[in-house]
Amino acid sequence: MRAHYRPPQQGKISQLIDVIVLVVLTIGALFVPLWLNMAGAAKSVAQPIENPTWEALGQTPAQAAKYEALGHTPQTAHDLILARFDYSFPVGALVTMIAVILLYYFLLLRFSEAEYRDVIAEKFGE
Amino acid sequence: MADVDITSQTMDGMGPHGTRVGLLRVLGPAHVWALGVGIVLVGEYMGWNFAVGKGGAYAALIACWFAGLLYTCVAMIDSEVTSTVASAGGQYTQAKHIIGPLMAFNVGLYLVFAYTMLEAANAITAGYLFSVVASMTGHAAELDQRPFIILVIMFLAWLNYRGVLATLTFNLVITAIAFGAIIILFLSTSGILGGGIMDHAALFEGHELPYGWIGVLAAMHFGLWYYLGIEGTTQAAEEVRSPARALPFGTLAGIMTLLIAATLTWYVCSGILPWEYLGDGVDGAVAPLFDAARLSGSTGLVWLLGFGTLFATLASANGCINDASRACFAMGRDKYLPGWFGAVHPRHRTPYRAIIFLVPIALIFALGAPLDQVITFSILSGLLGYTFMPLNIILFRRKWPLETIKRGYEHPFHPIPAITLLTLCGITFFAVFLGYGTQLVAMIGFYIVVSLWFHFWRYRFVNRGAQFTMPWPKPRGY
Incomplete structure (x- = not known):
């Protein structure tokens, strides 16, 4: 039978530091891309129209009527209607994303398995 | 450690961890339904329409149904495992027993972040x-919205602090009203009651698939928002009177409710609002059902959907606080996070510190x-959690085949739901990559860093064998 592992007692300061580390990492994960202006989802208007009309914005009379009911004019609805995502992407970016995801799951499953074997060995004996 | 029955209907939770005061077992299947649907229903009131922006109205409908398929798989898999691993922490506790501590730590964080971000969005x-x-x-x-944002979060946190039964009974009532509001809006605007105002053909003309088929793939990203959070029903496991019955019943009834609500929501909004307006949830339709009611010309519908939207956001934020705190609490109890989080309030019996x-x-x-x-952050954490589930059920069935542990619910057609779920998760990763890479x-970088932090630092404070609390036999292959 494997000897039971006895974890050390964690002091209050150490607990506090652990919490701060997690909070800082969490906030960083969301806000750093925002601060660096790297957050995606930027829709843009490829070809602005100088003096927009509903027709020029590609709206049928029925569609234009809805916009007007919502309080819009062709001028105020210009960006709303014409802004589009750009779905073109470099293959390298896709490969990087796939590699990062696979690396993550590889690390996760490998370390988890090693830890799990310890748990089972201690719980059920070897 | 396994001498206490965690699914006991007569004793409170927490027993297996040796604490004196546990969470109260006071909830029934209706509360489980209210927790699951309450968290998610806000997804029909706001957020799902970003899917329209990413691919157009038809793309959002296809995403709605494929995401519905994804969540049906989630609900089936989750119901089987949870009916056996009935413990606060939900999928975190499942991962701890089935895959391993590091996976459990990550799953716990997925839950905390998915729900906390969803609460922020609400x-x-x-x-x-x-x-x-x-x-x-x-x-x-222009009204300063910040005091109201702070007030909502503080009020609901206070409600959660005071007790789970009042919290989820409150959720049950306001969720039922919010769901009823969607039905009434559909009946009133579709022509079934009075004159209809929908005109799908005219609004779709020339804009059927504005981005082509890649827009359909891209729309899967926000398609998840129709249902995100239904898996949170498992967090109530230590507080329901009969986990093996109430959890599968509440979860499966919840996903059926949401499939109906999501389809009706798409039908109403896309038939009343132009797709570009509908698809812009920041400068256009922040609350699309409310906007649809405004265009109906009925003051009564405007007020009903106004309250429906408010109730849906409150119910969701309320459920999110409940679930995120349970996951945080469960991790603190096991020392995956500092043990300070693992405390139960002596009078209210809630995880008050979390x-x-x-x-x-x-x-x-x-x-x-x-x-x-904020929504993307929440969706990504949820998506990572859904990717864990097929691995979880495959290993669960392999390590403990059906004859070795009695399940409260056995999901059919295994492993087809697991493979379907894994495939849909892969597609959704690509969908998120399109625009939000x-x-x-x-996000993945964050989880890699915290995984290394946990494995090389934090795990030293965790008891090894003692964290395995289920009264199960030794897993096969070990």
């Missing part, structure tokens, strides 16, 4: 709603980030 929407109501009632200047701790986190995100970024990589 508070943002509630703040927006108050500003719209103010302008509709004659307030000339509840309080998450308040400023939610406020930072609600006050400091745009709605779509930086956030995706930043």
